[in-house]
């Protein structure tokens with residue numbers, strides 16, 4: 121439940137600080153003056169109706185979108201205008217709402233790619249291979265095998281990811297993010313499109329990662345039961361704005377949140 | 393090389409990542425070694441060996457272009473020009489400073505890699521057709537520059553005479569000697585490329601090709617790796633250019649014009665983009681086809697056209713055939729000849745049991 125964090129000092133600096141960030145697309149304000157302070161080691165869920173700006177917020181943090189206003193700091197470094205690859209090097213990993221695996225590669229190669237920032241072999245060492253590159257390859261292969269074990273993916277390690285069922289691909293993507301040994305993981309609907317059993321597995325893996333490695337987790341999720349179950353805190357977005365924040369209990373009782381969700385529900389009902 | 397099989401159990405990760413994980417592959421490689429190193433030089437005369445040598449040089453160039461186009465999904469119409477950069481760099485070193493081949497060859501490669509990297513810079517902004525056109529422009533600019541700067545081209549007809557390489561005191565004069573000389577570089581080129589592709593750098597290339605967003609998010613600096621691909625690819629081109637210069641005995645920019653760039657694209661497309669053996673099949677095919685067509689027309693063409701028409705037809709026929717083949721392979725069989733090879737191989741993998 122994340123209650124292992126209670127003993128942490130309250131005055132510790134936030135792990136990730138998003139400060140008054142704005143991201144526009146033409147007339148649409150996808151992210152409207154949003155600020156967040158994510159504590160080190162917490163599981164933070166971000167919820168909100170479709171089009172609320174959740175994915176846009178993650179894209180801004182991971183460097184795909186350049187915000188028009190505001191700043192983003194991670195572990196004391198300003199990463200507002202850093203490239204995605206630099207942000208990965210700093211220890212932020214990410215999964216995508218619509219899965220972005222390397223389809224023509226095996227599960228193993230996808231995870232080996234996840235080790236990229238930890239490997240050193242340059243062009244010459246790779247060309248020669250025997251020696252430094254091979255040693256490195258084998259050392260990182262061992263790390264990858266550990267992750268495969270951890271996520272119960274050993275049996276499919278040699279399969280091409282394009283051949284895997286949807287739920288498995290989501291798990292492989294989590295594995296690739298984990299291979300980076302990130303300090304912060306941004307997960308965009310990791311349980312989206314899954315059946316109940318797969319969701320439970322994924323929720324367990326997310327919690328395990330958080331507890332075993334102390335990884336800070338920012339999670340976008342639509343399934344309220346899962347959100348309330350595993351989050352330490354919840355941020356609610358609606359139409360680009362932050363409308364509520366707090367513990368799962370607080371957020372659930374917040375009238376603005378109920379309104380946003382009921383409103384969306386009414387519209388969906390009316391449209392149907 | 394890059395396939396695995398059940399029933400052959402690996403006992404270590406090292407065995408699992410070996411270049412040739414299956415016993416069959418190793419037997420095949422040994423067989424190929426015997427054929428190429430012993431049988432061919434015994435059965436062919438000077439003319440046969442000179443064609444084999446053309447193929448070997450083409451293999452080196454094609455492996456390089458395959459790294460850029462097949463594995464990283466960038467395009468280049470400047471491969472011929474990068475060869476000429478290597479060729480003239482080496483010829484100048486050899487003629488003016490009396491450098492041995494083992495300096496001239498890597499130096500030609502490095503020089504070509506430098507120019508190739510510069511030409512690759514637009515790839516950070518543009519792709520596809522636009523990149524094709526900037527590399528085409530580079531091809532023409534390099535051709536023009538070499539032809540018009542006597543300090544590079546040696547002045548008279550832009551030609552520099554290149555003395556044959558000398559290895560351990562032996563001056564290589566015969567085609568069979570050149571053959572073994574070239575074979576060393578072909579083997580280094582092939583093994584090196586296979587090594588690149590199975591390790592960190594090559595995986596990053598393939599990642600950029602398959603999913604550039606995901607590649608960035610796992611920390612691959614796309615700009616840097618695209619330039620690596622250009623550098624490596626044009627290094628290979630440069631080395632091929634030097635080898636060709638040793639083979640011909642002259643450096644001459646007319647040997648490296650746009651049609652050469654297109655021939656190399658034809659090789660890797662026909663051979664199979666992004667496959668380890670594709671460039672080899674493509675180089676053999678594209679080198680042999682015009683020779684066979686010419687043979688055929690010279691033998692039988694006299695029956696249906698006069699000699700002058702024939703002489704005019706052969707070069708354009710060559711381009712027409714390559715053009716159609718490129719279209720055929722791009723549309724019908726994107727995996728190229730390599731796929732044909734896989735079918736044959738798969739048949740023999742279980743041979744003599746066909747289940």
Ligand SMILES: Nc1ncnc2c1ncn2[C@@H]1O[C@H](COP(=O)(O)OP(=O)(O)OP(=O)(O)O)[C@@H](O)[C@H]1O
Pocket residue numbers: 145148149150168169170171172173174175176177217
């Ligand atoms: N690249 C883009 N170009 C134009 N508009 C965009 C872009 N990305 C997002 N938007 C717009 O920004 C708004 C927020 O979209 P976003 O994808 O961030 O929502 P979300 O909360 O992730 O929704 P969902 O729950 O459906 O995934 C939407 O109106 C969307 O159309």
Ligand SMILES: [Mg+2]
Pocket residue numbers: 174175176217
């Ligand atoms: Mg979204």
